[in-house]
Amino acid sequence: MSMAKNKLLATEPAPSGEALLGGKPAGASKERRVSVWKDVLAGIVSNKAALASAIFILLLAAIALVTKFFPQVLPYDPYAQNLSESLLGPSAQHWFGTDIQGRDIFCRVLVGTQITLTVGLAAVAISLFAGVLLGSVAGYKGGKWDTVIMRVMDMMLSIPSILLAIAIMAALGPGIEKAVVAIGLVAIPEYARIVRSEILSIKENDYVAAARVIGDSNAKIVFKHVLPNVLPSIIVRATLGISTAILDAAALGFLGLGVQPPAAEWGDMLGRGRNELFRAPWLMIFPGLAITLTVLAFNLLGDGIRDGLDPKARKR
Amino acid sequence: MSENVESQSAAPEQDVLLDVRHLTKRFAAETNFFGRATSYVQAVDDVSFQIRRGEAFGLVGESGCGKTTVGKMLVNLLAPTSGTIIFDGHDLTAMKRSERKRYCKDIQLIFQDPYASLNPRMRIGDIIAEPIITNNILPKDQVESRVDELLECVGLANYMRNRYPHEFSGGQRQRVGIARALAVNPKLIVCDEPVSALDVSIQAQVLNLLDDLKERFGLTYLFIAHGLNVVKHVSDRVGVMYLGKMMEIAPKKSLYADPLSPYTQALLSAIPSVDPAAKRERIILEGDVPSPIDPPAGCRFAGRCFAKVEGCDEVMPPLSEVKPDHCVACHRFDAGGPGAAVA
Numbered sequence: 104m105s106m107a108k109n110k111l112l113a114t115e116p117a118p119s120g121e122a123l124l125g126g127k128p129a130g131a132s133k134e135r136r137v138s139v140w141k142d143v144l145a146g147i148v149s150n151k152a153a154l155a156s157a158i159f160i161l162l163l164a165a166i167a168l169v170t171k172f173f174p175q176v177l178p179y180d181p182y183a184q185n186l187s188e189s190l191l192g193p194s195a196q197h198w199f200g201t202d203i204q205g206r207d208i209f210c211r212v213l214v215g216t217q218i219t220l221t222v223g224l225a226a227v228a229i230s231l232f233a234g235v236l237l238g239s240v241a242g243y244k245g246g247k248w249d250t251v252i253m254r255v256m257d258m259m260l261s262i263p264s265i266l267l268a269i270a271i272m273a274a275l276g277p278g279i280e281k282a283v284v285a286i287g288l289v290a291i292p293e294y295a296r297i298v299r300s301e302i303l304s305i306k307e308n309d310y311v312a313a314a315r316v317i318g319d320s321n322a323k324i325v326f327k328h329v330l331p332n333v334l335p336s337i338i339v340r341a342t343l344g345i346s347t348a349i350l351d352a353a354a355l356g357f358l359g360l361g362v363q364p365p366a367a368e369w370g371d372m373l374g375r376g377r378n379e380l381f382r383a384p385w386l387m388i389f390p391g392l393a394i395t396l397t398v399l400a401f402n403l404l405g406d407g408i409r410d411g412l413d414p415k416a417r418k419r
Numbered sequence: 420m421s422e423n424v425e426s427q428s429a430a431p432e433q434d435v436l437l438d439v440r441h442l443t444k445r446f447a448a449e450t451n452f453f454g455r456a457t458s459y460v461q462a463v464d465d466v467s468f469q470i471r472r473g474e475a476f477g478l479v480g481e482s483g484c485g486k487t488t489v490g491k492m493l494v495n496l497l498a499p500t501s502g503t504i505i506f507d508g509h510d511l512t513a514m515k516r517s518e519r520k521r522y523c524k525d526i527q528l529i530f531q532d533p534y535a536s537l538n539p540r541m542r543i544g545d546i547i548a549e550p551i552i553t554n555n556i557l558p559k560d561q562v563e564s565r566v567d568e569l570l571e572c573v574g575l576a577n578y579m580r581n582r583y584p585h586e587f588s589g590g591q592r593q594r595v596g597i598a599r600a601l602a603v604n605p606k607l608i609v610c611d612e613p614v615s616a617l618d619v620s621i622q623a624q625v626l627n628l629l630d631d632l633k634e635r636f637g638l639t640y641l642f643i644a645h646g647l648n649v650v651k652h653v654s655d656r657v658g659v660m661y662l663g664k665m666m667e668i669a670p671k672k673s674l675y676a677d678p679l680s681p682y683t684q685a686l687l688s689a690i691p692s693v694d695p696a697a698k699r700e701r702i703i704l705e706g707d708v709p710s711p712i713d714p715p716a717g718c719r720f721a722g723r724c725f726a727k728v729e730g731c732d733e734v735m736p737p738l739s740e741v742k743p744d745h746c747v748a749c750h751r752f753d754a755g756g757p758g759a760a761v762a
Contacts, residue, residue, distance in 0.1 A: 309536035317550040414583040
């Protein structure tokens with residue numbers, strides 16, 4: 104859109120009062136038809152924190168891909184032990200220092216991006232999909248559907264999530280893929296509850312009744328009128344969920360159920376570094392920083408996306 | 420009661436578009452342990468009326484009298500407990516759900532609250548286009564020009580198509596709601612208190628718009644309102660409801676000049692006068708509307724009626740035609756009834 108047109112739009116009389124048929128701007132009838140994705144993009148770009156977060160997350164993704172497919176760019180082998188260089192502090196050779204087996208922590212943090220991002224996104228995808236589906240059915244259909252689904256969710260919530268994850272892992276066996284499934288399953292009730300409660304209030308709105316009067320099918324009403332209005336809370340929850348998933352994966356790894364050595368994973372590195380906290384604090388500081396920054400970036404990005412989706416929050 | 424209702428249209432079957440017979444809606448008020456209802460709210464109780472093609476029928480009554488419930492049953496938002504709705508010669512209540520859907524688009528609804536009836540995440544143009552697309556009324560490439568046309572019909576400029584509802588005032592939003600209802604070329608539009616949420620100055624504009632559209636597209640309206648003053652401007656005939664019952668149906672002129680039901684008289688006396696010097700006799704009703712759960716056995720209005728006669732507490736008077744086209748449910752006009760002599 105050209106600047107000139109922007110100006111034109113900005114100087115249009117605000118739609119107040121009822122004098123509506125005033126002169127329309129020339130050529131405005133073929134005006135912008137903007138997609139939702141452009142709105143989201145605009146929301147992110149106009150929000151500096153969200154933009155920085157998006158760049159940071161893209162950078163992480165790039166690191167994960169590069170270290171996966173071109174491991175030769177790394178200065179050290181992240182898995183090779185070198186006991187003569189055990190527990191060295193940060194220096195020009197080893198930026199983040201070395202761990203007890205003498206492995207370079209900088210390289211391990213970079214490689215750890217692969218697992219951390221995969222775990223965070225995949226686990227959230229599982230719980231998001233199942234949670235939204237179950238929550239929508241429970242909230243929109245109501246009645247018996249609601250009772251059955253929500254009582255099962257309550258049962259899952261009544262068990263501490265990490266215990267439940269351990270139980271699921273016990274059934275599935277150790278391994279990072281299984282940890283992802285376990286973490287994803289455990290978080291389903293939270294999503295289902297949020298979606299259900301939002302839908303309960305949204306479906307009472309007149310615009311949902313209007314859609315029914317028009318003749319929309321239930322599926323169309325849910326996807327076009329109900330879920331878009333639930334989206335903001337889901338997005339916020341999902342971005343927080345990515346951080347929870349990363350931390351849960353770390354906890355499972357610490358218990359020996361998640362990643363198996365010598366794989367590099369931030370939570371696992373954090374857990375193992377705990378023993379040397381006072382002797383070699385860099386063992387925990389750098390993976391911890393990586394987790395913190397990643398979690399923060401996902402949260403800020405989530406805020407940006409939510410504002411981009413909300414027509415009222417969007418700046419013109 | 421039924422024979423009286425049929426006699427309601429003693430006037431030759433003027434092209435009746437909507438014929439509602441013995442429409443009843445009960446809601447469960449309390450349920451027992453097994454989810455079985457133990458008491459009911461009688462929202463609409465045996466209501467019958469007819470709307471002729473091309474007329475505006477006003478439905479008036481105070482809050483909770485069931486007028487909105489009637490409207491919702493007509494547009495298939497609620498299923499009647501019993502009774503029939505005959506629309507354009509088809510019995511909608513006897514239809515299967517899939518069959519009923521085909522007639523849905525012929526009866527459209529304009530909502531009371533323009534702030535709740537538009538999806539905040541959809542652009543105005545998409546809101547108006549949706550019914551056209553859902554019902555396959557026009558090929559895709561013509562939808563946009565039709566939306567422009569509809570916007571123009573309701574007095575909105577077509578460049579507003581890409582705006583969101585929150586950028587509009589209440590009156591403008593209501594215009595969008597009207598355009599959405601018009602989009603499917605309906606035969607009947609149920610206006611559920613379409614102006615009660617608007618400023619008085621804008622009320623008149625929206626009412627005039629509705630009037631113009633009626634002329635232009637040959638629409639038929641069911642106009643629901645809670646005061647007789649708004650209905651006076653738009654309706655040809657008026658029905659007055661009280662506590663789920665139809666109390667009086669009459670042409671507008673006849674109703675305002677000579678209200679027969681004591682309840683209608685009280686409603687009319689409550690319309691504020693423009694002339695402060697005018698001495699009017701206000702009828703102040705005493706007491707409250709009885710609970711619609713287990714409503715009184717006799718006339719619903721008997722408890723507050725100032726013209727009560729013997730028998731009012733025992734039976735609900737049937738709606739009967741007292742003057743040509745003027746029906747009232749009141750024992751005072753009930754030929755052969757307990758209080759016939761009083762009238």
